[in-house]
Amino acid sequence: MTSNDNWYMGCFTDTGPIKEKNEDYYSMKIVKDRDGEEMAMAAVADGMGGYQGGDLASRTAVQLLVAWWEKHAQNYLKRDDPIPAMLSALNELCEEINKHLLQEKQKAGTTLSILLLYKGMYGICHVGDSRIYRLKEGQVELQTLLRGEMEEAGLKEAPELYRTDELKMDLELYQLTEDHTWVEQQVRAGRLSKEAARTHPKRNVLTQCLGVKGGVDPYNATGTYQPSDLFMLCSDGFYSMFSHQQITHLLERREKKYVDLQKTAVDFVTLANQSGTSDNTTVMLVRNAFVEEQERSKKHTPVRKSLFKRLFK
Template sequence: MRTANRSDVGRIRLVNEDRAWAAELPSGLAAAIVADGMGGHQAGDVASQLAVDTFREAIASVQADLTHEQAKTALCQAILQANEAVFDLAARNEHYRNMGTTVVAALLLGDAGFIGHIGDSRAYKQRGDTLRLLTEDHTLVNELAKSGQISPEEAANHPRRHVLTRALGTEREVEVDLKGFSWQPGDRLLLCSDGLYAMVSEDEIRETLLDEDLDLDAKANRLIELALEAGGEDNVTVLLIEYSDGHPGGEQPA
């Protein structure tokens, strides 16, 4: 397994509130997470870093012989522990009041993967020339589009498209969306913040991932470059994981 992890503050923001991490676990399984923080007074970067750190510590103890149901439960529990950590810090410290973060996380077994997410950071899986979105944005605009109140075109340019309906750390209790998928040699997983897909089309993402002239690091770099060339209106984070016959890529913090 190989990984590539890139993050950029973008062309407008002064602080990068995105955080990401990927690693092979002691069990031999692999895990990854991207978090996009929010909150005034730089609380967003505190929320995303705490979420990533808590998730990393919680997921490290999972065992290799998990059933698929146990893997899903372990992933969910690690995210919920991160939610508790962020919420408790915000409740104790006025400086961090109302801070929160999106999160999209993966746990990868030999033949299957599991995604857990809250907010509007996304996971995509590439197999062959197909790129498939694995997550559903927890945003007001997505809810309006699902109910037919606005069209997909209106949703893409809606002034409130970044308003979240669910975030990690803003409430004591939160629901985690969980999804399983098949995972086999040659597959790639992309975890990203909205700074990527808001600036770069899915066709451009797919074409970049399929470019045989680029290795995995170069693909991640190119995706960041495309977001910056399109305006770089937000922090942008790209985490790529490739199922290969080689050894795992090891820990790669953003």
């Protein structure tokens, strides 16, 4: 996956050290509205290893999603507030995908996690136990401007000064999706801790997915984001290997060092393999460096100019 002026992204998927085939599938698509503003759709699907044709199920789900996107996304962008309407349509699409998979000769199941990003608004449609995270950063304007200067300077790794205490980042990691699993039900009921759920023998038992039984009830969420915020979509082959705090630490270390999200995605999948994951692993990273219209005419302060000169001279 390649980046452009508005989008920084990286994605990597791997079969892993144990399984013989990769049942994960992903896609990212971008479309422009009539004013040239871009909306992105990112999706990750994890085929169910316990059923025949898990790879077919995940691929089919994403392909049907992409077909819907290419046919309808442009029309939704004619609306003033397109994301809520798109989420409603995506809920219906999940039901259609579920029915389609149920009609297949082979019993095949998959998760599907969809993220929409548009002018500082995000929307989520999700079924299963793949996850979408949001890494929220402090010092929003400063971090965004620094990344832009790094890109212009052709730097993949930040200068040493960028990694010192002078440029501390206030990072918070949020899980934006809810796991449709038996252990998550127990956590919500207060019978199991988050940490105990992470290693519980029944952690892979899903309460909802596509292609196994009739009727799905996708999880939806909406919210706002800043230009420096980072979104991560991943299958359980990655997040099951690390605690929430460990994932936050991994992201923090690489945010301070790299601007190249593709390298980070590859590193994360490699680390999951080295840590002993027994599953396929997919990690997708997306940042939308959008600029609000009123901000485009603002100039950098002398303090920022001085800092840039020190960093990128």
